[in-house]
Amino acid sequence: MSFETASIPRVEGANASASASAAALTGPKLRVSGVSKRYGDVYALKESDLELRQGEFVTLLGPSGSGKTTLLMMIAGLVKPTSGDIWIDGRVATHQQPYERDVGMMFQSYALFPHMTVGENIAFPLKMKGALKERVREAVDEVLEQIKLPSVRNRFPAELSGGQQQRIALARSIVHRPSVVLMDEPLAALDKSLRTHMQMEIRQLQQELGITVLYVTHDQEEAMTMSDRICLMNEARIEQVAAPSELYFSPRTVFAAGFLGESNCLHGIVESVDGTTARVRHGGCLLEGRLMNAAKAGEACRLMVRPEAIRMVAGQRHADQAHGNAIPADVAAHVIGGAVSRTSLRTDSGVLLAATQLTTRSTAAPAGGVTVTFSAQDCLVFGAGA
Ligand SMILES: Nc1ncnc2c1ncn2[C@@H]1O[C@H](COP(=O)(O)OP(=O)(O)OP(=O)(O)O)[C@@H](O)[C@H]1O
Ligand SMILES: [Mg+2]
Structure with missing residues (x-):
């Protein structure tokens, strides 16, 4: 798919999470309300609602073309919704630029910058938000420890394995402690055993740090093992949102019963x-x-x-x-x-x-x-x- 308003963050962020209202502290981390996307006569996503609580791992699961990436891109600010509103940490973000939104991103195709070292890659979102040099250094060190790659700071992406590169992309998506981390099939290019390993690593880190994640996959096993809740999508609609076991044992539609298991x-x-x-x-x-x-x-x-x-x-x-x-x-x-x-x-x-x-x-x-x-x-x- 192409991005209508794709842009690389370039200005200091306008997020001031310290001044979040009381509602923002108790309400959902992410709220999607009546959001749709139409290209000409065709809906990529029909009006949809979804909420993520603090620390939740929610997966958008569905067949190819069901609207998963479209929904994620609208939350990231890279695609403009046709209708509806998006709240991030209690603030309306619908018309904010991508760099103004308090989100982290990890996409399969969202490669690391090849001309920057690992350290510079990870530091990128913090620098965009105008963080002080000392703070950037500390945060990069901390996140490199968290992903268990403390010694690769000065290497270039080409000097790392595919799995290590994705770990760095993961570090870059969480280093600035965003309200929500968006991940679109981040492990799709990895082989099966590395993928299984990375699934566990992402889930563990997400739980340890209490990060809120919206994850996209069309792999049902990945969705079942990683998620607190699965948002099952089909033909540009949300079919059912439920915990993996509920979706498996109590699917509400024939599609849900047939798609999972x-x-x-x-x-x-x-x-x-x-x-x-x-x-x-x-x-x-x-x-x-x-x-x-x-x-x-x-x-x-x-x-x-x-x-x-x-x-x-x-x-x-x-x-x-x-x-x-x-x-x-x-x-x-x-x-x-x-x-x-x-x-x-x-x-x-x-x-x-x-x-x-x-x-x-x-x-x-x-x-x-x-x-x-x-x-x-x-x-x-x-x-x-x-
Ligand atoms: N820029 C665009 N112009 C026209 N149609 C688009 C555009 N982007 C996406 N679509 C259409 O919207 C629908 C949903 O696409 P989307 O990329 O969200 O699917 P997906 O669920 O992420 O699929 P996949 O699992 O293959 O990545 C598809 O039918 C797609 O062709
Ligand atoms: Mg997609």
Whole structure:
């Protein structure tokens, strides 16, 4: 994407966090209210709301083109919103220049300045804010200790590994203690093991220093392991904002259930609704599940069941309610894929279901007919609106 108002910080910052109002001290560190971005007739982001509390690590997660970078760039001041307002530490920042905003940035493509030493790179945001020379030196030393690279101060970026360069970019994003640090896929260019290591390092440092972070990734595992809350995005909208476990176990939409982890999907007709419990007819089976949105008897619905929630009872083919949620099926394939074993099951209505279980020495391939069972708690029912 291109930046409409991209500019490098060049003037002393206008942030005076010492004089923050009482509201700023108790309110959210970042507040996005009714913010949208339209390019011609197309929305890159529809009207969205989001709040980050002090010390929170929130991740924007979603498929390519869902609007993650657009939202981050508007908070950074590098893209102008079409509508809405942005508050940073209790102040309206919507019309502030990037260098006036109390944010730190770490982007995959936001490379270090190659002609500056590590020390000069890290010092850059402090110098832009007019910090005294002595203070700059102290802060750079301190942050180099924090990222465990105290001896590279006088090196140039080209003399560092990719992982070390990203650590320096991390140091530069936090050295001036901004209200919010914005990170857009900062680890995407690193190999898997270094990425996993850096994920832990960023999270640890963020928790130790109590930094507020808005992080972007399209890697669900990264989002699940690092975040206090995940803001799931889809087609220029915020789909759901929740803690990782809540998003995993109680997704509010079919998209959320399908995007995070794996889900089996069954189609059915709602038979009856009792509070948050729905009974659903699927072929010859009557199944019970948790209703995740509004649905009425007679309506079409979808049932989502995680592969790890499925149990197989070998040698029997039940479809009666006496056995709880029970679907007769035949084993189509069984693979021991290391720690997890995977079974493909074909139901009588022709649906292919995946079931996973932890591999043990006694794990054996079930053969022939089985009864597929799962609890009502693990069966999510989505009406047509989800
Ligand atoms: N300058 C621009 N002009 C026109 N359309 C744009 C511009 N910038 C972004 N878009 C469109 O806005 C939508 C959202 O883009 P955005 O870069 O925010 O997605 P993203 O979620 O960050 O995706 P990715 O995971 O691929 O980085 C896309 O459809 C994109 O093509
Ligand atoms: Mg992006």
